[in-house]
Amino acid sequence: MREIGGTRNISGPFQHAPDSDSECLKPIAEMICPVFDHQWLNDDYKHLVVEAPVRALAAQPGQFFHLLCRESDDVAPYLRRPMSVYRIDRDQGRIEFLYKVVGEGTRILAELKPGDGLNAVGPLGRGFDLSSKPEHILLLARGVGLATLAPLAEAARERGIGVDAILSARSSDVLMSVDYLRQSSAIVTTVTDDPDDTHGDSGVDKVEEMVRHIAKEKGTGLFATCGSNRLLQMLRKVGVELGISGQVALEQQMGCGLGMCYCCVRPFQNTVGEIDYRRVCIDGPVFDLQETVSW
């Protein structure tokens, strides 16, 4: 592993972030990370592996980096693009991202070649919290949401926590990370709309049945989800009924990613049922499942 020069401390709200021992209190920095590998996984998704300095390797599941998408010195979208950490390989000194190419920024990102430098700011935000020491967690991801949830399986394994993961996707072509999750000792169930899918379809009712079954059989202590509003709403309902707490990683368009511009504000419901407004980049992106409101 090599430390990459030129990192720059960014002072900001994280320096005096409130009332929590969240990993987001760790120092954040702007850094240039040499690209180690960059491959298409299918028509839509790319897997990017970069060499990262030690401070970036402190990233926790659910945290993200703000990536500069630069085609040349002249052509670059003004705003960075937020991307969750998909894997943190502390032994090799690498961080991995799994992302869907959707627009200008990610199209430019997709052009990076091994040896190029990725300009990243991070690690940012508050990640998942396993401090309640559940014996079993159930991950529920749709589409690219699994990029955010996958490292949580590894973190859970390191703590001796059992993991089941339900991965939902429109087709098996875009189902990814099954092997990575299984390597992390997760029991993986996949649901797609493919006609030959043994589970029938990826509809919410079907997934709810699976969630209830696994939660009762395994004594789930925590739900974690990302990637679908409909699955989020279903998990909230099941969580209340079965008395299981949950966490959700939210995606919101961002400006600064540092808590200063208020571009990422959205409504939440506090513990007494009142609506309050929080910044996804700094108060999240991981939030208590029951505090989210529909969008």
Ligand SMILES: Cc1cc2nc3c(=O)[nH]c(=O)nc-3n(C[C@H](O)[C@H](O)[C@H](O)COP(=O)(O)OP(=O)(O)OC[C@H]3O[C@@H](n4cnc5c(N)ncnc54)[C@H](O)[C@@H]3O)c2cc1C
């Ligand atoms: C904390 C966080 C973590 C994320 N992690 C991942 C990840 O691991 N993998 C991944 O593929 N994507 C992830 N995203 C979404 C990713 O940031 C956007 O897809 C990306 O910024 C789009 O940039 P673009 O320039 O290619 O597209 P744009 O041209 O900016 O937009 C293309 C389309 O994507 C939508 N979009 C843009 N930004 C976001 C956003 N932040 N959230 C939701 N929709 C958006 C736009 O409304 C538009 O419809 C994450 C977003 C957040 C906030």
Ligand code: FES
């Ligand atoms: S993106 Fe600027 S405050 Fe969240």
